[in-house]
Amino acid sequence: MSILVPRDKLIEMYSIMVLIRAFEDRAHELFAAGKLPGFVHLYAGEEAVAVGVISNLVKGDYITSTHRGHGHCIAMGCDIKGMMAELYGKRTGICKGKGGSMHIADFEIGMLGANGIVGAGVPLAVGAALALKYRSPGNVAVAFFGDGAMNQGCVMEALNVATIWKLPIVFTVEDNQYAISMRSMAPTKLQPRVATARSFAERAVGFGITAVTVDGMDVLAVYEAAKAAIERARRGEGPSLLDCKTYRYYGHFEGDPMVYRSREEIEEWRKRDPIRLFKERLIRMGVATEHELEALREKALKEVEEAVSRAEEDPYPEPSEAYTDVFTDPYY
Amino acid sequence: MSERVITFVEALNEALSLEMERDPNVIVMGEDVGVYGGIFGVSKGLLERFGSDRVIDTPISEGGFIGAAIGASAVGLRPVVELMFVDFFGVTMDQIYNQAAKMRYMFGGKIKVCVTIRTTIGGGLSAAAQHSQVLYSIFAHVPGLKAIIPSTPYDAKGLLISAIRDDNPKVFFEHKLLYGVKGPVPKESYTIPFGVADVKREGSDVTVIALAYMVHEALKAAEELAKEGVSVEVIDPRTIVPFDKETVLKSVKKTGRVVIVDEDYDRCGFASWVAAIIADEAFEYLDAPVKRITTPNVPIPFSPTLEREILPNAQKIVKAVRQVVRKI
Numbered sequence: 001m002s003i004l005v006p007r008d009k010l011i012e013m014y015s016i017m018v019l020i021r022a023f024e025d026r027a028h029e030l031f032a033a034g035k036l037p038g039f040v041h042l043y044a045g046e047e048a049v050a051v052g053v054i055s056n057l058v059k060g061d062y063i064t065s066t067h068r069g070h071g072h073c074i075a076m077g078c079d080i081k082g083m084m085a086e087l088y089g090k091r092t093g094i095c096k097g098k099g100g101s102m103h104i105a106d107f108e109i110g111m112l113g114a115n116g117i118v119g120a121g122v123p124l125a126v127g128a129a130l131a132l133k134y135r136s137p138g139n140v141a142v143a144f145f146g147d148g149a150m151n152q153g154c155v156m157e158a159l160n161v162a163t164i165w166k167l168p169i170v171f172t173v174e175d176n177q178y179a180i181s182m183r184s185m186a187p188t189k190l191q192p193r194v195a196t197a198r199s200f201a202e203r204a205v206g207f208g209i210t211a212v213t214v215d216g217m218d219v220l221a222v223y224e225a226a227k228a229a230i231e232r233a234r235r236g237e238g239p240s241l242l243d244c245k246t247y248r249y250y251g252h253f254e255g256d257p258m259v260y261r262s263r264e265e266i267e268e269w270r271k272r273d274p275i276r277l278f279k280e281r282l283i284r285m286g287v288a289t290e291h292e293l294e295a296l297r298e299k300a301l302k303e304v305e306e307a308v309s310r311a312e313e314d315p316y317p318e319p320s321e322a323y324t325d326v327f328t329d330p331y332y
Numbered sequence: 333m334s335e336r337v338i339t340f341v342e343a344l345n346e347a348l349s350l351e352m353e354r355d356p357n358v359i360v361m362g363e364d365v366g367v368y369g370g371i372f373g374v375s376k377g378l379l380e381r382f383g384s385d386r387v388i389d390t391p392i393s394e395g396g397f398i399g400a401a402i403g404a405s406a407v408g409l410r411p412v413v414e415l416m417f418v419d420f421f422g423v424t425m426d427q428i429y430n431q432a433a434k435m436r437y438m439f440g441g442k443i444k445v446c447v448t449i450r451t452t453i454g455g456g457l458s459a460a461a462q463h464s465q466v467l468y469s470i471f472a473h474v475p476g477l478k479a480i481i482p483s484t485p486y487d488a489k490g491l492l493i494s495a496i497r498d499d500n501p502k503v504f505f506e507h508k509l510l511y512g513v514k515g516p517v518p519k520e521s522y523t524i525p526f527g528v529a530d531v532k533r534e535g536s537d538v539t540v541i542a543l544a545y546m547v548h549e550a551l552k553a554a555e556e557l558a559k560e561g562v563s564v565e566v567i568d569p570r571t572i573v574p575f576d577k578e579t580v581l582k583s584v585k586k587t588g589r590v591v592i593v594d595e596d597y598d599r600c601g602f603a604s605w606v607a608a609i610i611a612d613e614a615f616e617y618l619d620a621p622v623k624r625i626t627t628p629n630v631p632i633p634f635s636p637t638l639e640r641e642i643l644p645n646a647q648k649i650v651k652a653v654r655q656v657v658r659k660i
Binding site: 062064093094095096097098099103105106107112113115116117120122123124125126127128130131132134135153154157158160161164165324325326327328329 | 357359385386388390391393395396397398399400401402403404405406407408409411423424426427430431435436437438439440441442443444475476478499500
């Protein structure tokens with residue numbers, strides 16, 4: 001590893017990864033138990049991407065997220081009690097129960113929203129980057145989106161606009177191998193410079209955007225690649241794209257029968273579980289002992305459990321709240 | 333009051349200019365808004381005055397740059413972004429109706445999306461099916477968007493200034509046939525509140541409700557009808573979200589007869605909605621059925637004779653008013 005990350009930072013990154021995993025595993029159970037209304041898309045397996053990228057952000061930076069946004073929210077520091085209450089549709093939810101799993105946002109900490117429309121957060125991130133360039137040079141925006149968004153027109157428009165305006169933005173593709181049921185590369189024609197290349201980075205190059213392919217199961221690899229991209233953006237050198245190769249453990253949505261992939265394939269990817277890889281490395285590097293890391297995991301489980309108990313007991317919104325918050329002025 | 337007379341375009345240009353001077357967060361974005369000064373000249377001179385950081389020429393990528401304007405507005409800028417023709421909304425509608433319109437609500441009321449989307453509307457120029465529509469009903473249909481539709485230079489300036497200062501997403505519709513229309517406009521800055529209809533002509537026999545260019549056709553019709561002894565009240569709602577129901581109902585209760593003029597397509601449009609409100613809330617005051625003059629459900633044709641056939645105009649309004657005044 002060519003980078004030197006302070007011990008506290010490494011421990012913090014690990015803590016967030018296990019918190020995301022604990023949250024998602026629990027949400028999986030809660031959905032199966034019929035506790036969560038609506039659609040839920042889980043991030044388990046992809047933790048290294050959110051944590052590797054977001055660990056480089058500072059106050060004043062922004063991100064936009066996707067329908068699979070819980071990991072980004074937690075990594076940005078969203079309150080998990082508020083998030084769990086939001087998944088339940090409770091009044092105490094981070095969005096007062098008006099958004100749900102697909103629409104969690106906390107602008108005060110720079111989290112500009114998960115999004116129910118594939119690719120739609122990307123132009124919004126470009127707009128945030130435009131505002132930063134104008135008002136707060138040195139800050140950056142990060143747009144997270146999946147491989148499936150790579151063929152959305154608005155994403156390509158956003159890539160072009162960001163590069164001609166030289167905006168401080170990092171496009172982070174989370175290639176979790178599937179666009180719902182389609183193999184991630186199947187719907188995307190690329191013109192690789194190298195015959196074996198299977199990366200969306202190839203497409204970014206066509207936009208004049210610096211791009212790299214990253215092992216999205218290795219949080220330090222993501223951290224390092226993101227660091228370089230984010231520093232470029234902070235220096236005013238324009239956008240970059242990271243193509244992070246990762247894997248989602250659960251279905252596209254909770255309840256997905258997953259007819260498009262085998263159990264063996266999932267097991268194969270789980271062998272390179274991002275949390276396990278990081279844990280082994282931390283132990284090897286002498287950063288922490290197995291016992292210490294296990295304690296962090298238990299702490300995360302406890303925190304999630306507390307969020308669940310709170311959410312269970314919290315009240316639903318009053319029906320009259322359906323009519324507020326459409327505009328800044330009263331309902332009409 | 334200053335009796336200075338300027339055009340609708342000049343009034344809009346002045347509004348942009350004044351607001352850009354007043355608030356450094358106001359930026360202007362769109363296709364050809366900079367060097368060219370806007371395809372209809374609305375942003376003329378702004379690039380020279382405010383520079384390319386604040387007057388941004390965009391590629392022809394409405395999804396990308398309108399989305400960017402929405403994102404920038406969500407974090408505190410006040411972009412005024414131009415959608416050259418409303419007909420082009422199809423390539424960017426997701427950003428408008430799923431993002432801008434819903435973000436505040438979905439996020440529990442914690443944010444403000446103050447983007448102003450300016451766009452041009454309207455037929456009468458033989459611009460054919462993809463450059464002649466008004467479509468404001470589509471935007472008004474989606475909760476979360478304000479819809480502003482001025483008819484005079486005075487209203488255009490005051491409403492645009494109000495729009496730029498308003499903390500919500502809004503679409504500002506400019507009828508192409510109005511750009512050259514002249515009228516008195518004070519030099520100084522002023523605002524016009526949303527949701528306040530303007531009675532453009534007082535009358536006692538029939539209420540005619542009209543928007544944008546149709547206000548002028550309605551006034552022409554009223555002049556014609558006055559010669560026949562029919563007194564027409566012309567109401568211009570000016571904004572349809574929010575909508576000034578009170579002024580409309582008050583007038584209907586006075587006249588007992590209504591003609592609604594709406595350049596949008598007939599089906600499920602503004603005119604039908606207003607007719608329904610009147611039927612719900614003032615039925616007992618009506619002396620005749622509510623009449624709607626709209627654009628029939630066909631794409632806007634190119635040939636001037638065909639276009640004239642389908643668009644509402646003063647003659648059609650006169651005819652409709654004559655019909656409702658005869659029915660006792």
